[in-house]
Amino acid sequence: MNMLERSPDGRSALDASMPIDLDFQATTRLDPRVLELKLPYLSGPAGNPHSTSHLHGIAALKAVETAREEVADLTGASADEIVFTSGATEANNLLIRGAFGAKRKNGRRTIVTATTEHKAVLEVAAHLKTEGAQIQHVPVSEYGLIDLDRLKGSVDDSTALVTVMTANTSLSGCPCQNCHPHGR
Incomplete structure (x- = not known):
């Protein structure tokens, strides 16, 4: 059986000669229930x-607005707070550019991020330097973890945004363990 053949349950078979990608944050198979709704x-x-x-x-439009309302109900948000994007890079760009643009009006120009942050975040932050942003990179330990005291020490009145991924598949872990109580 090769990668293009299907097992009896409809999933593709794994070919032992092919690499296996364990990054299920970015490359998860589509859930059959989602496929049924999208088909x-x-x-x-x-x-x-x-x-x-x-x-x-x-x-x-009706389908998108129904989906927006369902996501809002699941997350406790209002439907007008739900924005659909084509993927993580677009979402990161939208959020970081928007937050920086809103905060810099009040003199807040610092973006705090981790040295191991996703490339899409680091690239938009680097671009925002051309618009006056100051980027502060918080290093991680040899195990890929962020020192929360160091992170807290990086935040001051000039901080517009702190952006740290909660899971890093390249490091196989959560770089900001126990961050949840400090913000959302």
Whole structure:
């Protein structure tokens, strides 16, 4: 059986000659329940939810707004707080640029991040230096952990944003253990 063949339950078989990616944060197989819900939109008439001058666009908008409400209910947010992006890089860029843009008006220009932060975060932070951001990189221990006292010491009145990933698949762990009580 090769990678393209399917087992009786519909999943692809693993070929022993292929590497195995254990990064289930970025490359998780699509849950069959999600596939079932998405299939009509992937194989049926296509519609742009921002183009509601026709029925396909209206149907797409209704589906997106229903999904937004369901995510809001699951997370305790309001629907207008839910923003869908195409992936993590876009989401990181949107959040970091938005937070920095809002805070720099009040003189807060420092972005605090870990040296082991995701490349997408480090790149947008580096770009924001051209817009006046000051970047403070907090180092990690030999085990990839952040010293919380050092992190706290990096935050002051000039801090616009602290961005630290809660799980780092490259390091196989959580660099900011016990961070949860300190913020969300």
